[in-house]
Amino acid sequence: xxxxxxxxxxxxxxxxxxxxxxxxxxxxxxxxxxxxxxxxxxxxxxxxxxxxxxxxxxxxxxxxxxxxxxxxxxxxxxxxxxxxxxxxxxxxxxxxxxxxxxxxxxxxxxxxxxxxxxxxxxxxxxxxxxxxxxxxxxxxxxxxxxxxxxxxxxxxxxxxxxxxxxxxxxxxxxxxxxxxxxxxxxxxxxxxxxxxxxxxxxxxxxxxxxxxxxxxxxxxxxxxxxxxxxxxxxxxxxxxxxxxxxxxxxxxxx
Amino acid sequence: xxxxxxxxxxxxxxxxxxxxxxxxxxxxxxxxxxxxxxxxxxxxxxxxxxxxxxxxxxxxxxxxxxxxxxxxxxxxxxxxxxxxxxxxxxxxxxxxxxxxxxxxxxxxxxxxxxxxxxxxxxxxxxxxxxxxxxxxxxxxxxxxxxxxxxxxxxxxxxxxxxxxxxxxxxxxxxxxxxxxxxxxxxxxxxxxxxxxxxxxxxxxxxxxxxxxxxxxxxxxxxxxxxxxxxxxxxxxxxxxxxxxxxxxxxxxxxxxxxxxxxxxxxxxxxxxxxxxxxxxxxxxxxxxxxxxxxxxxxxxxxxxxxxxxxxxxxxxxxxxxxxxxxxxxxxxxxxxxxxxxxxxxxxxxxxxxxxxxxxxxxxxxxxx
Ligand SMILES: Cc1cc2nc3c(=O)[nH]c(=O)nc-3n(C[C@H](O)[C@H](O)[C@H](O)COP(=O)(O)OP(=O)(O)OC[C@H]3O[C@@H](n4cnc5c(N)ncnc54)[C@H](O)[C@@H]3O)c2cc1C
Ligand SMILES: Cc1cc2nc3c(=O)[nH]c(=O)nc-3n(C[C@H](O)[C@H](O)[C@H](O)COP(=O)(O)O)c2cc1C
Numbered sequence: 001x002x003x004x005x006x007x008x009x010x011x012x013x014x015x016x017x018x019x020x021x022x023x024x025x026x027x028x029x030x031x032x033x034x035x036x037x038x039x040x041x042x043x044x045x046x047x048x049x050x051x052x053x054x055x056x057x058x059x060x061x062x063x064x065x066x067x068x069x070x071x072x073x074x075x076x077x078x079x080x081x082x083x084x085x086x087x088x089x090x091x092x093x094x095x096x097x098x099x100x101x102x103x104x105x106x107x108x109x110x111x112x113x114x115x116x117x118x119x120x121x122x123x124x125x126x127x128x129x130x131x132x133x134x135x136x137x138x139x140x141x142x143x144x145x146x147x148x149x150x151x152x153x154x155x156x157x158x159x160x161x162x163x164x165x166x167x168x169x170x171x172x173x174x175x176x177x178x179x180x181x182x183x184x185x186x187x188x189x190x191x192x193x194x195x196x197x198x199x200x201x202x203x204x205x206x207x208x209x210x211x212x213x214x215x216x217x218x219x220x221x222x223x224x225x226x227x228x229x230x231x232x233x234x235x236x237x238x239x240x241x242x243x244x245x246x247x248x249x250x251x252x253x254x
Numbered sequence: 255x256x257x258x259x260x261x262x263x264x265x266x267x268x269x270x271x272x273x274x275x276x277x278x279x280x281x282x283x284x285x286x287x288x289x290x291x292x293x294x295x296x297x298x299x300x301x302x303x304x305x306x307x308x309x310x311x312x313x314x315x316x317x318x319x320x321x322x323x324x325x326x327x328x329x330x331x332x333x334x335x336x337x338x339x340x341x342x343x344x345x346x347x348x349x350x351x352x353x354x355x356x357x358x359x360x361x362x363x364x365x366x367x368x369x370x371x372x373x374x375x376x377x378x379x380x381x382x383x384x385x386x387x388x389x390x391x392x393x394x395x396x397x398x399x400x401x402x403x404x405x406x407x408x409x410x411x412x413x414x415x416x417x418x419x420x421x422x423x424x425x426x427x428x429x430x431x432x433x434x435x436x437x438x439x440x441x442x443x444x445x446x447x448x449x450x451x452x453x454x455x456x457x458x459x460x461x462x463x464x465x466x467x468x469x470x471x472x473x474x475x476x477x478x479x480x481x482x483x484x485x486x487x488x489x490x491x492x493x494x495x496x497x498x499x500x501x502x503x504x505x506x507x508x509x510x511x512x513x514x515x516x517x518x519x520x521x522x523x524x525x526x527x528x529x530x531x532x533x534x535x536x537x538x539x540x541x542x543x544x545x546x547x548x549x550x551x552x553x554x555x556x557x558x559x560x561x562x563x564x565x566x567x568x569x570x571x572x573x574x575x576x577x578x579x580x581x582x583x584x585x586x587x588x589x590x591x592x593x594x595x596x597x598x599x600x601x602x603x604x605x606x607x608x609x610x611x612x613x614x615x616x617x618x619x620x621x622x
Contacts, residue, residue, distance in 0.1 A: 001351050003592045041590075046384040046537040046565070049589055090591065219379050219386070220588040224344035224364075226393045227379035237372050237393065 001093060001222060002027050008085045009063060011078075016140045017070040018112070019079050026062040028091045034120040035213060035246045038064070038091030039221035042074040051090060052078070053218045053241070055116035055190070067115040067144070093221050094245045097211060101127045103185040106178065106208075108171050108199065109134045110191020111141055116213050116245075117190050118144065121151055131155040131182055133175060135195075139165035155182060171195060172202045184208055189249065200254045210249035216240040321605045322612035323598075325359055325580040327557045329480040329505050330414065330441065332359035332580060334601070335570060335613060336594055339561055339582035340365050340418035340446065340484075341390065342535075345403045347410070352591045355411035357598060359580060363400065365418040365446050366434075368426055370396040374451060380517040380526050385538030385563070386585060387515050389451045389527045392420055397433050404439050414441030416482070420449065424469055428476060435477040443479050445470065445504075448486035448511035450533045456514040460486035460495060467498040474503035482559060485509040487539075487546055496550040507550060508559035508582060510543045536585040537563045544576055551577025551618055565593065567600025571610075577618040 010022035028038060039051035052074045058065040070079050081087060097120045105128050107117045114134060124130050130153040136142040142165045148156060158166025159173060167173070171191070178184065186209035189199055196212055203210050219227035223242030231253040232238050238247065325335035338349075340362040346355055355361065373393025380387045394400070400417070408415055417434040421427030427445065434440045447469060450456035459465040460483075470483055483499040485492060487510035496507050512533025517526035526532075543562020551558040560578030564570060565586040573581050586593040610616055 003352065003590065048381060049384055049386060049536055049585070050381055051589065217377055217379050219388075220591070222348060222591065224348050225342065225379070225388070225588050226373055226390045227388065229373060229376050229378060229393070231376075 001091065003088065003090045004028060005086050005088050008081045008083055008087050010083060011081050013079070014067075014143050018141070018143050019066075019068050019070065020057070021066045021068070021078070021081070023064055023066070023087060023089065024062050025064055025089055025091075028056075028089060029059045029061040029064045032056050032059045032064060032092035033096035034123045035094065035096035035116055036092035037094050037116070037221075037245060038066075038089045039093065039218075040066070040078065041088035042077040044088075048074045048077070050074075050219060051088075051221060053093075053215075053221055055119070055213065055245075056092065057115040057118055058122065059119065067112065067118070069112040069141075090221055094241060095243075097123075097188055097213075097246055098186075100124060100186075104129045104183050105131065106175075106182070106184045106187045107132045107134075108175070108187055108189035108191070108195075110171055110189075110195040111136045113190035113192070113195070113213070114144060115190070117188065118147070120188060121148070121153065125151050125153060129154045129182075131157075131178065131184065133157045133159070133171045133178065135159035135161075135166075135169070135171035135191075138162045142166065170198070172198045175199075175202050176206070179203075179206060179208060186210065187249075189213070196249065196252070197254045200249055200252075203249065211246055212249040212252065213245045214240050214247060214252070215245070321602050321610075322614075323601060323605075324612070326614060327480075327506055327559075327579050332414065334359045334598060335574065335578075335580040336598060336601075337361060337416070337559065337580055337582045338587050338594060339584040340416075340444065341392075342584040342587045345400070346407045346415070347403070349587070349591060349594075350410065353595050355407075355413050358413045358594060360414040360416055360441065362416040362418050362444055362582065363404070364394060365392045365420045365449060366394055366397055366400045366430060367392065367420050367422065368397050368429060370394065370399070375528050377526060380532065382515070382517070382534065382536075383538060385534055385536030387517050387527070387532035387534050388512070389529050389532040391451050391529075392449060397430055401433070401437065404434075404437060408439035415439060416442045416444050418444045418446045418484070419473075420446050420452075422452075424472055427469060428472055431473045431477050431481075435479050440479065442482060443473075443477065444482040444484050444508060445473060446484050446511070448484050448488075450486065450488060450512055450514050450531065451529065454529065456488060456529075456531045456533075458486055458488075460484070460511075461489050463494050463498040466495050467502045470499050470502035470504050480505040482506040482508050484511055484561075485550075486511050487542065487562075488514045492546050493549055493553050496554055500554050500556050504556060506557045506559055506579075507554055508561055509550060510539070510546055510562050513539055513542065535563070536589075537565055539563045540565075540569060544573060547573055547578050548576040548620065565597075567597050567602075567604050570597060570601055571604055571608075571613075571616065574613055575616050575618070575620045577620070579617060 216228035219225035229237035323334035374391030540563030557579035560573035
């Protein structure tokens with residue numbers, strides 16, 4: 001974990017509100033593991049004050065990539081960064097996805113939740129049977145399809161809420177059937193809270209291990225401020241930044 | 255007005271104290287060297303063992319000829335005025351990956367109660383213009399766990415460790431103060447009578463002169479380490495509260511804790527926080543804090559530790575000019591974990607630029 005002044009190598013508008021940024025950062029790129037995230041100083045002034053958390057989308061030293069959605073002031077500022085601009089990053093932060101071999105893994109991504117799962121997919125694909133369910137609101141929010149295609153996963157399933165791309169439905173629509181027919185050993189998911197809620201319901205009672213990468217409003221990113229607390233199923237609070245962002249789905253109170 | 259009368263009474267009392275100790279009211283005031291103080295010194299140099307809390311390190315002597323950053327708090331001399339504040343610096347060790355804790359003047363542990371506390375129901379954080387509102391609710395592991403953490407951390411650094419003492423009532427405050435008073439690894443206690451996130455409506459002892467006096471006195475009578483009393487800005491007359499704390503035996507006053515604020519969610523027409531109010535911190539509060547520090551520092555004899563929005567070396571010198579003997583940095587540590595390194599560098603550069611040889615030269619020297 002280091003705070004590093006990095007250089008933006010590329011900041012590309014993929015489509016609509018979605019961007020991908022390539023950043024030169026030898027230290028973070030080398031140290032990062034799938035599931036880790038960074039805190040990015042979107043402004044060099046005091047407003048917005050806090051750094052913003054982003055999952056690492058890809059890493060190939062000396063570069064990392066972010067995949068982000070513009071949702072407010074901070075991400076708007078990030079989208080304005082140009083090639084050659086400096087960007088201070090803190091990272092790599094948080095825990096990582098489990099190391100896996102010879103498993104039938106189902107990745108479940110909702111919207112921008114695809115970011116950390118893409119990194120996981122690159123890591124897992126050669127040593128496991130990898131499946132992906134990827135859902136978003138509409139075609140405008142379903143991105144990176146060519147890159148995902150290029151990974152040659154064993155199976156991919158795409159959904160949109162409105163049917164404008166892939167199948168009309170949610171990531172949970174066919175999940176039980178997929179788990180059964182593909183003999184899935186474990187699921188790894190990332191998306192909005194509502195998705196985790198219904199996922200938790202769908203997966204209850206199935207004989208699969210479930211990991212979830214959570215988002216929360218975050219202060220520091222390295223465990224000191226206790227802002228990003230989520231309630232665990234046991235009743236205590238966990239810090240998304242330092243105890244996570246990856247948790248057993250069942251360990252969180254949904 | 256009762257409050258006004260009280261203040262006058264205390265001020266008069268301060269003047270007699272003044273005469274008794276024969277020290278000027280402000281600036282380079284020398285605190286009366288009662289036996290009480292001697293005990294502290296002994297405690298610091300004696301039981302804290304080989305720690306260089308009292309005197310500058312020999313290796314620093316050369317640098318010192320250039321810029322003397324040492325901060326004189328009367329009962330302890332810190333190697334510099336920079337003290338990361340409670341709740342924004344974890345237990346110190348979380349910052350070890352970023353820099354050597356030895357560079358700091360001192361640091362304050364996250365506030366502690368007797369038992370483990372889960373903290374408030376989220377959301378706990380809301381960003382505002384150049385600041386943030388927090389409602390953490392003093393989540394923490396409890397006193398026994400903190401003791402172990404302090405033993406571990408103190409082994410890795412010679413920088414004085416300050417414990418931020420909390421309590422649901424006076425008895426708990428006393429119990430916690432005594433637990434950490436007994437630890438040789440702890441240099442100073444900071445009495446947190448000003449957390450706005452524990453009781454409904456942001457109520458805390460620091461909003462009441464009598465309660466402040468009673469509580470500080472209770473702690474002072476039953477502990478031996480120097481006591482810093484941390485004040486709340488959410489009062490109409492902070493000077494009276496500061497004088498009450500001083501009168502009751504506080505060895506230093508730190509201010510401010512966070513300002514009570516309200517965040518509103520327009521969509522659901524509810525307050526953002528379950529406790530309705532939350533505490534505002536960060537650069538946004540700097541001018542408010544600076545004003546309060548100036549007001550308090552010119553009235554108290556004991557040293558004042560300035561807190562509020564400090565993010566740069568320039569901010570630090572401004573607070574010292576307003577009368578602070580040292581400062582605490584809060585929110586900036588969350589935003590920029592290496593901030594302490596940068597701030598210390600900025601102080602050195604500014605001192606050279608402005609031809610300030612030592613910080614005492616400018617303490618309280620704001621030209622009015
Ligand atoms: C561990 C982690 C990894 C993340 N990875 C990615 C990623 O790879 N790509 C990506 O696009 N986004 C990611 N996010 C979410 C991203 O951090 C937020 O969208 C961003 O901070 C919003 O900043 P803003 O200033 O643009 O929005 P703001 O103006 O601060 O807020 C706009 C809206 O977004 C909501 N929001 C703000 N912060 C968060 C947050 N941390 N989580 C959820 N909602 C939030 C606010 O409540 C508000 O409704 C991640 C969050 C976490 C905690
Ligand atoms: C997340 C957070 C937690 C805090 N926890 C404590 C605490 O435990 N005890 C305390 O006395 N003050 C606590 N404070 C207040 C700070 O120590 C400091 O007084 C305040 O934030 C103002 O300084 P700043 O503007 O530099 O942050 C906390 C502040 C923040 C932002």
